[in-house]
Amino acid sequence: MDEHDLSVVIVTWNVRGLLPACLESLQAELKESGLKSEVIVVDNGSSDGTVELVAERFPFVQLIALGENRGFAAANNIGFARSRGRAILLLNPDTEVLPGAITWLWRALHAAPHVGLVGACLLNSDGSLQSAGYRFPGYVQNLLDFFPIHPRLIGSRLNGRFGPGDGLTPFAIDHPLGACMLVRREVVEKVGGLDEGYFYYSEEIDWCRRIRAAGWTILTAPAALVVHHAGGSTRQVSEASFLQLHRSRARYFCRWHGPTFVRRLAWLAELAAGWAALRARLIGRAELAGRARLLRQVAAIYRHTPCCDESV
Numbered sequence: 212m213d214e215h216d217l218s219v220v221i222v223t224w225n226v227r228g229l230l231p232a233c234l235e236s237l238q239a240e241l242k243e244s245g246l247k248s249e250v251i252v253v254d255n256g257s258s259d260g261t262v263e264l265v266a267e268r269f270p271f272v273q274l275i276a277l278g279e280n281r282g283f284a285a286a287n288n289i290g291f292a293r294s295r296g297r298a299i300l301l302l303n304p305d306t307e308v309l310p311g312a313i314t315w316l317w318r319a320l321h322a323a324p325h326v327g328l329v330g331a332c333l334l335n336s337d338g339s340l341q342s343a344g345y346r347f348p349g350y351v352q353n354l355l356d357f358f359p360i361h362p363r364l365i366g367s368r369l370n371g372r373f374g375p376g377d378g379l380t381p382f383a384i385d386h387p388l389g390a391c392m393l394v395r396r397e398v399v400e401k402v403g404g405l406d407e408g409y410f411y412y413s414e415e416i417d418w419c420r421r422i423r424a425a426g427w428t429i430l431t432a433p434a435a436l437v438v439h440h441a442g443g444s445t446r447q448v449s450e451a452s453f454l455q456l457h458r459s460r461a462r463y464f465c466r467w468h469g470p471t472f473v474r475r476l477a478w479l480a481e482l483a484a485g486w487a488a489l490r491a492r493l494i495g496r497a498e499l500a501g502r503a504r505l506l507r508q509v510a511a512i513y514r515h516t517p518c519c520d521e522s523v
Contacts (some may be wrong), residue, residue: 231268249273
């Protein structure tokens with residue numbers, strides 16, 4: 212096998228409008244980094260011309276067209292199997308890699324032999340901070356999802372979010388957002404790939420938990436700036452995505468916290484649904500009635516997760 216320094220794996224699904232900016236910025240940064248690299252795009256059955264776009268405009272890309280939506284985890288694992296790099300960059304198609312980001316990620320990953328995975332500092336489209344890393348999720352994160360209070364709490368340490376630190380020095384986190392993660396091949400070989408039981412959402416959290424449990428350190432490289440036009444694929448089906456988020460969380464919490472924890476989340480979702488329904492009646496807002504209905508579905512997801520459902 213002709214070994215490379217870096218393999219970039221990008222999973223696509225109906226992101227024709229966003230993908231060119233991603234690949235153009237990536238190509239420029241890979242050239243600037245001086246790393247021997249390859250770019251692999253794994254397409255999950257796009258119907259918007261994404262496959263044709265890549266084939267016509269980006270001949271440097273190795274294209275794997277699956278013909279169906281196999282999910283984020285499975286598609287990345289297919290990309291891993293094709294890759295030849297000593298390190299692998301998982302990159303979302305709705306990102307733009309800013310100057311120096313690849314170099315900063317590479318330096319952080321190789322700062323010490325125990326560093327297994329490094330995340331970038333993600334920016335919103337307007338340049339504001341989106342994510343610099345997270346604590347592993349627990350009750351508080353779900354509480355703030357079910358009972359939205361103040362936007363500042365959503366982006367706070369209370370919700371398990373890290374700030375960018377001094378903007379230069381890498382620091383330890385539990386997990387990054389999965390939009391941009393650089394991982395050693397050795398980690399993938401020892402820990403395994405992403406769990407394909409997660410169709411999308413939470414797979415990177417589960418993966419990072421396994422990586423941490425195996426003794427590796429996970430860092431954020433705050434100087435590695437990447438714009439993430441969040442939700443390029445998932446915003447297309449927002450209600451379905453919300454339910455899928457909680458299916459994935461239920462799988463994660465069953466694995467790492469157990470059935471009692473998950474039953475409590477079902478109760479919390481029912482409570483939030485009742486509160487939304489009450490507010491809908493009191494102030495006559497139809498969207499609150501819709502939220503109550505959605506939260507009842509979430510409660511059912513947690514209640515009937517295999518580790519909790521006594522009928523299974």
